[in-house]
Structure formats: structure tokens, C-alpha cells
Amino acid sequence: MNASRYFRNKPLAAYTRDIESSELHRSLGKWALTAIGVGAVIGGGIFVLTGVAANLYAGPALALSFLLAGIGCLFAAFCYAEFASILPVSGSAYAYSYGTVGELFAWFIGWNLILEYMMGATTVAVSWSKYFVKLLHMAGVHNIPLWLVNDPVSAREEALRLGIEAPVFAINLPALLVVLLVTWVLFRGIRESARTNNLIVAIKVCAVLFVVAVGAFYLTPANWHPFVPKRTVDATGTSHYGLPGVFTAAGIVFFAFIGFDAVSTQAQEAVNPTKDIPFAIMASLGICTLLYILVSLVLTGMVPYKTLDLGAPVASAFERIGLPWASLLITIAAVIGLVSVMLVMLLSQTRIFLNMAKDGLLPNGMFGSVHARYKTPWKSTLLVGFVAAVIAAVTPIEKATKMTSIGTLFAFAMICAAVLLLRRKAPHLHRPFRVRYVGLVATLGVVFNLLLMFSLDGATWVRFVVWSIAGIAVYFFYGARKSKLAQTTS
Ligand code: ALA
Numbered sequence: 001m002n003a004s005r006y007f008r009n010k011p012l013a014a015y016t017r018d019i020e021s022s023e024l025h026r027s028l029g030k031w032a033l034t035a036i037g038v039g040a041v042i043g044g045g046i047f048v049l050t051g052v053a054a055n056l057y058a059g060p061a062l063a064l065s066f067l068l069a070g071i072g073c074l075f076a077a078f079c080y081a082e083f084a085s086i087l088p089v090s091g092s093a094y095a096y097s098y099g100t101v102g103e104l105f106a107w108f109i110g111w112n113l114i115l116e117y118m119m120g121a122t123t124v125a126v127s128w129s130k131y132f133v134k135l136l137h138m139a140g141v142h143n144i145p146l147w148l149v150n151d152p153v154s155a156r157e158e159a160l161r162l163g164i165e166a167p168v169f170a171i172n173l174p175a176l177l178v179v180l181l182v183t184w185v186l187f188r189g190i191r192e193s194a195r196t197n198n199l200i201v202a203i204k205v206c207a208v209l210f211v212v213a214v215g216a217f218y219l220t221p222a223n224w225h226p227f228v229p230k231r232t233v234d235a236t237g238t239s240h241y242g243l244p245g246v247f248t249a250a251g252i253v254f255f256a257f258i259g260f261d262a263v264s265t266q267a268q269e270a271v272n273p274t275k276d277i278p279f280a281i282m283a284s285l286g287i288c289t290l291l292y293i294l295v296s297l298v299l300t301g302m303v304p305y306k307t308l309d310l311g312a313p314v315a316s317a318f319e320r321i322g323l324p325w326a327s328l329l330i331t332i333a334a335v336i337g338l339v340s341v342m343l344v345m346l347l348s349q350t351r352i353f354l355n356m357a358k359d360g361l362l363p364n365g366m367f368g369s370v371h372a373r374y375k376t377p378w379k380s381t382l383l384v385g386f387v388a389a390v391i392a393a394v395t396p397i398e399k400a401t402k403m404t405s406i407g408t409l410f411a412f413a414m415i416c417a418a419v420l421l422l423r424r425k426a427p428h429l430h431r432p433f434r435v436r437y438v439g440l441v442a443t444l445g446v447v448f449n450l451l452l453m454f455s456l457d458g459a460t461w462v463r464f465v466v467w468s469i470a471g472i473a474v475y476f477f478y479g480a481r482k483s484k485l486a487q488t489t490s
Contacts, residue, residue, distance in 0.1 A: 008102055008103055008485060008486075009098065009099055009100060009101070009102055009103075010095075010098040010099050010103075010106075010359065010485055011099075012086075012087070012099055012426070012429070026268075026269060026270065026271050027194065027269060027271070028194060028266055028269050028270045028271060028276075029270075029271055029272075029276065030272070030275075030276035030279050030280055030283075032194050032198065033263050033266060033270055033276055033277060033279075033280035034263075034279070034280040034283045034284050034287070035194075035197060035198050035201045036194070036197060036262065036263055036266055036280070036284075036344050037259065037260050037262065037263040037280050037281065037283070037284025037285070037288075038201050038204075038205065038284045038287055038288060039197050039200060039201040039204070039259075039340035039341065039343065039344050040258075040259030040260070040262040040263075040284075040340070040341055040344035040345060040348070041256070041257060041258070041259040041260050041284060041285075041288045041341075042201075042204050042205070042208065042256075042288055042291070042337065042341070043124050043127070043256075043259070043337065043338050043340075043341035044123060044124050044127035044128075044255070044256075044338060044341070044401075045253060045255045045256020045257070045258070046208070046256050046291075046292055046295060046314070047127070047131070047312070047313075047314055047315075047334045047337075047338070048127050048130070048311070048312065048313070049252055049253055049255060049256060049401075050062060050253070050256075050295070050296065050299060050308070050313050050314065051308045051309050051310045051311065051312070051313030051316075052252060052310050053065060053249035053252045053253050054249070054296070054299065054300055054305045054308050054313070055305055055306060055307075055308045055310060055313075056240055056245075057240055057241065057245040057246070057248045057249040057252070058228075058241070058245050058246050058248075058249035058305075059226075059227075059228065059229040059241050059245070059300070059305045060223065060224045060225075060226075060227050060228075060229075060297075060300040060301070060305055061227055061228040061229075061245075061246050061249075062249060062253075062296040062299070062300055062305070063293045063296040063297050063300070064228070064246050065246050065247075065249035065250040065252075065253055065296075066250075066253055066256070066289065066292040066293050066296050067289070067293060068246070068247070068250040069250045069251075069253050069254045069256070069257055070257060070285070070288075070289035070292070070293075071448075072250075072254070072445075072448040072449060072452065073254075073257045073260065073285060073289075073412070074285065074289075075416060075441050075442070075444050075445030075448060075449075076261070076412035076413075076415060076416055076445050076449065077260060077261070077281050077282060077285045078282075078435045078441050078445075079415050079416045079418075079419040079435060079441070079442055079445055080092075080093070080260075080261050080264055080281050080415060081277070081278035081281045081282060081433045081435070082278070082419055082431060082433050082434060082435045082438075083096040083264070083415065083418070083419060083422075084263075084264045084267060084273070084274075084277040084278055084281065084433070085274045085275070085277070085278050085431060085432040085433035085434075086274075086422075086429060086430070086431055086432075087099055087267075088267040088268070088270065088273030088274050088277060089267050089268060089355060090264075090265045090266065090267050090268040090269070090351040090352070090354065090355055091110075091265070091351070091352055091354075091355030091356070092113065092261060092262075092264045092265045092348070092351075092352055093109050093110075093113060093261070093264075093411045093414065093415045093418075094106055094107075094109050094110035094113060094352055094355060094356060095355055096415060096418055096419075096422075097109045097414060097415070097418050098359065099422070100418045100421050100422045100425065101414075101417075101418055101421060103361075103479075103480075103483060103485060103486070104472075104475060104480075105414075107356075107361055107471070107475045107479055108468070108471060108472065108475075109410075109411055109414055109415075110352060110356050110361070111467075111468070111471035111474075111475075112407040112408075112410050112411050112468075112471075113349075113352050113407070113411055114349065114407070115403050115404055115406065115407025115408065115467070116258060116261075116345075116404060116407050116408040116411060117262070117345045117346070117348045117349035117352070118345070118346070118349045118384060118387065118388050118391075119391070119400055119403050119404045119407065120258055120259070120341075120345045120404045120408075121179065121182075121341070121342045121345035121346050121349070121388050121392075122175075122179070122388050122391045122392040122395060122400050123255075123397060123400040123401050123404050124338050124341045124342050124345065125172075125175040125176075125178050125179045125342055125388070125389075125392035126151075126172060126175050126392055126395065126396075126397040126400060127338060127397065128174070128175065128178050128335065128338040128339070128342070129149060129172050129174040129175040129178070129392075130311060130312070130397075131312065131315075131331055131334045131335050131338065132174045132178075132335055133149050133174065134311075134312055134315070134331055135331050135332065135335055138327075138328055138331060145167070146158055146159060146164075146167055146170065147167035147169055147170040147171065148170075148171065148173050149172060149173060149174055150170050150172055151170060151171075151172050151393065151394045151395055151396050152169075152170040152171075152394060153396045154170075154172075154396050154397075155167050155170035156170075171393045171394065172392060172393045172394070173393070175389075175392035175393055176389045176390070176392055176393040177389075178339065178342065178392075179342060179346075179385060179388050179389035179392050180385060180386075180389050181339075182339060182342045182343050182346055182385065183346065183381060183382065183384075183385025183386070183388075183389070184385075185343065186343065186346055186347055186350070186376065186381050186385070187371075187374065187376060187378055187381050187382060187385075188374055188376075189371075189374040189375060189376050196340075196343070197340050197343055197344065200336055200337060200339055200340035200343070201337075201340055203333055203336050203337060204333060204336070204337030204340065205291070206333070207329070207330055207333030207334070207337060208291050208295060209291075210326075210329065210330070210333075211295055211298060211299075211314060211318075211330065212291075212294045212295060212298050214318075214323070214326055215298035215299070215301070215302050215317075215318075216298060218302050218321045218323075219298070219301040219302060220301065220302070221301065223300060223301050223302070223303065223304050223305070224297075224300065224301055228241070228242065228243065228246065229241040229242070229245075229305075230242060231243070231244060231245060247455070248455065250452075251405075251452050251455040251456070253292075254405055254409070254452055255401055255404065255405055256288075256292060257285070257288065257289075258404065258405070258408050259341065259344060259345065260281055260284045260285040260288070261281065261411075261412075262344045262345065262347075262348040263277055263280045263281050263284060264277055264281065265347070265348040265351040265352060266347075266348075266351070268351070274432045274433075275432060275433075278432070278433035295314070299313065299314065299317055302317050302318075302320075302321055303317050303320050303321065307320065312331070312334075314330055314334075315327045315328075315330045315331045315334070318330060346381070346384055346385060346388060349384050350367075350376075350377045350380045350381050350384055351377070353367040353377070353380050353384070354367060354368055354370075354377045354380065357380075358484075359483065359484055359485065360479070360482045360483045360484035360485070360486075360487070361475070361478070361479035361482070361483055362478075362479070363478075365379075366379050366380060366383065367379070367380045368380075399460075399463075402456055402457070402460040403460065403463060403464070403467075405452075405456065406453055406456055406460055406461070406464045407464070407467075409449045409450070409452050409453045410449075410453060410464075412445065412449040413445065413446045413449035413450050413453070415445075416441075416442040416443075416445030416446045416449070417442065417446050419435065419438065419442050420438060420439065420442045420443075423438055
């Protein structure tokens, strides 16, 4: 077997055939696509991670951390937008790299997108479960058994903290059930999903605007001073606050931006993909960055940053200033709002699998078959939903978050590199959306995303390497032999 075939590209003309043969409904306009982006982005990151990021690392400069993470994502967003305008197919970064860098590389990106989308959905399901339990407490439901709302590791830790006997068995039932519910919605089809998604996004954006508008009346400017607290170093050598703290917090809140690229996976369901997908990518990133910066300023202005809760910081800050009703509203909105993140993440995952199956890299019978009536890749939807639900039921949140981030950062870095490659290989290709100063933007994109990857801990890297080796093994065992490209060119 000739090794060069692993680096062979899918011809760009083949993408045109994919687009023409698509069986999916084209029902999404530019604002529906933007809603998908915003729906995927605003979630556990802003509702949960802001607490840790501000309290332990950035202080009031949390807004700066969001700005930094947002700028990093902006480089990747530009590159995604250019690709999406050239190749309006739903395979996202996977498809783009197949058309530019080669099959093995594309497979590897696709494999990492599983971390972004399926693992991302799992992470959000676990955050959702936390908010759901908080809501139950607010409704007066206490004494929920630990083993019913925690993965086994967290249940043991929590039991230890409470000084009670650790349960022998534990399952995060709310996380499991919410993923199954989302799977059912997706199974029924994109039109219904888009409608549900729009409603949820509206609730979520209103909640965030509510936080900003109401919180603005309770600001104590003294809480912002000093804006960047003096750096300290703890016993383990970890820096807190100061500029290093601001960067660490940027790495943490990066998770809050994941999802804007999910818009690109909807290309085959978009009415006018070459224009609307780039628009929606940029618009959703812009809207979310602005909202995040405002929320960060308000939160750190409302209460001293050291009092921000590590679990549900937004809701708790309102409790602290004596507005329990506002806290309740925010908790309800979070419970509803996080659903749309899962919806888009799982939707995107199945669309990427669909593309990989059409290229022969995954079994077509399972991942490529589209339901005759609902026009959705139904078998894949059920499989992905089931696997995500089981993982959500047994995985601690920090591990899931870091795996999601490392896979996404890798895909972002690679997509920036691929955009440069394609400029060199096909300089005259029609690009409805063209990145300006592409050399600078794409290089900064690669550097920035790799730097953030290196800020993640060793254990996450080990998992990432094991995951990558498993992916390459699957490729050689299955994809390399079944690839349509390999068959037509060998
Ligand atoms: N950006 C998404 C969230 O914060 C993944 O939940």
C-alpha cells in the first residue's frame, strides 16, 4: 500500500457532488444559524466556570480573560468562516482538512471533534444536573440521595466531605436522562429542533441580559479595585491573580466559547450556506463575547470576587445581594438554557459522522443512513445520544471539561493551519468570505490555540495521547481500507 495515499485530498469537485446529493432539509436562515451558534456557546462556561476563574485566578479582571479567550477564538472563527464559504458541507473541520491536508489528518481531526461535540455535550449534561439539583433544593426538595445525582468518583468525594459512608453504586441520573431527552428531540428532526432551539436560546439570552440589567443597579465600584489583583503563589507553586492569573482564567473560560464552530456543521441544512454560515459564525462569537464581558463586569462589580460561588456563581451572586427571586429565575433559565448546548453539540456530532460515513471512513449503514420521514441521521443520533448519556452518568465534570477543551483547541489550531495551506494550494479558488492578512491571523490562531493546549495538565495530555492513538488504530483498521477515496484512486 502506498503511504502517500494517506495524504491524498478529497477533490474539491467531490464536495459539490456531496452538496447536491444531500438528503437533508434546507430550512435554516442566517438568524436561525446564529441562534444555533449562540445556543451552543452560552452554557456551562458562563453559568459555572466564571466562579472558579474569577475567585481563584483573575479577580475583577475576569472580563479581560474573556476578552483574551474571545480573541483567540476569533482567529479560528475567521478561518472557519473562510472554509465554510468555500466548502458549505456539514463535515466542518473534518471536511475542510480532507480537502486540503489529506485523509489521515482529516480522520484525526474528525476523531478529535468527537471530544469537542460528544464530550462537550456530556460536560454540559453534568453541569445541567448540578443546576437541576439546585433547582430542586430551591423548590424544597432536599435529601436527594448522593448516589442518584453523582458519578461514582464525585459521589465518593462528596460522601467524604460530608463525613458519611460512601455509596457502593452511583449514577448521575439527571445527566443521563437529559441527554436521552435531547436525543429524542434530535431524532424527530431538525425543523422541530430548530424551533425548540430558538425558544431556548431566547430564554437564555434574556437571562443573561437580565443578569446585566438588574445587576447593573447593584454595582459597588470598590469591588473592581484593584482590577488586576496582586499576584500570589500557593504552596503547590500555582499562580493566582496578576497577569499569569488572567491567562490561566482565559484557559478556563475558553470552554465558554466552544460551540460557535458548530454552525459550520449545519451547512447542508442552510438555505444560503456560503454567505450565512460565515455570518452566523462571526455573529454568534461576537454576541457571546460581548455578553460574557458584560456579565463578568457585573458579577465582579456586584460582589467581592472572593465571595463568588464556585458551583453556581451567577445565581448565588444574586442571592448574596438579597434577590432570591432573581436567583431562582436565573437557575430556571440555566436549566432550560443548557439544554440547547447539548442539542447543538449532539446535532453537530451526528452531522460530522454523516460526512465521515459518506467518505467511507465510518460504516455507512450506521452513520450515514437518513430517516425516510424525519430526514435525520437517526441511527447515528440514537447511538451518539446513548453513548453520551452513559458517559455523562459516570464521568466527573473536570475530566470531561478538559478533554473537551484539548480536543477543540487541537481542531482550532489545525483549521488555522489548513486555511493557509489551501491558500497556497488553490490561490484562485472562489472564496465568498476571505480572511484578511491570512498569514498573520492563521499563524496567531495556531500559536494561540497550541499555547492554550499546553496550559492544560499532564493527566489531560496523557488521556489525549491515548485517545489519539486509539483513533489512529481505528483508522488503519477500518477507514484506510474502506475509504472511498482510496478505492477510487488505488
Ligand atoms: N460553550 C459551551 C458551554 O459553555 C460548551 O457550555
